[in-house]
Amino acid sequence: MLATGLLAGAFGYGAANVVPTFGTVPLDVRLTFHTAMMEVNEPVMQSAMALAILTTFGLAVVRRGLPRRLALGAGVLTVASLLVTVFGNIPLHAHIRRWAAAGSAPAGHSEILQQWELFHTIRTLTALSAFAVMIGIAVLVRPESR
Numbered sequence: 346m347l348a349t350g351l352l353a354g355a356f357g358y359g360a361a362n363v364v365p366t367f368g369t370v371p372l373d374v375r376l377t378f379h380t381a382m383m384e385v386n387e388p389v390m391q392s393a394m395a396l397a398i399l400t401t402f403g404l405a406v407v408r409r410g411l412p413r414r415l416a417l418g419a420g421v422l423t424v425a426s427l428l429v430t431v432f433g434n435i436p437l438h439a440h441i442r443r444w445a446a447a448g449s450a451p452a453g454h455s456e457i458l459q460q461w462e463l464f465h466t467i468r469t470l471t472a473l474s475a476f477a478v479m480i481g482i483a484v485l486v487r488p489e490s491r
Contacts, residue, residue, distance in 0.1 A: 433464030
């Protein structure tokens with residue numbers, strides 16, 4: 346539960362605080378901050394996603410019945426967060442890095458930034474859902490008797 350909670354919390358913080366802040370600062374500030382944030386976030390978020398995937402599927406391996414199915418569901422949701430990141434957000438990071446290095450963004454840049462925000466919202470929702478499923482396992486499912 347801890348790993349999915351950390352992942353959901355990190356994405357949730359970004360969705361609730363960082364993304365809205367992006368809309369209130371000048372574009373050059375956003376590009377500079379976004380680029381710097383990506384460099385710091387990449388190893389942290391990759392580790393958090395890997396840990397969440399391993400622990401959810403690990404729980405599915407050691408449990409049976411409903412807890413196993415729920416843990417598998419949480420694992421699938423966590424993998425979905427990873428896939429959205431890899432195939433959605435990360436390719437857009439290349440554009441943002443280029444724009445930051447150039448000091449400006451081309452016409453049509455707002456559509457790419459909106460795509461990044463949409464992908465971020467999707468991965469946040471899948472991570473929050475995985476965390477909710479893990480809470481459900483902890484709260485609703487009785488431990489197996491030995």
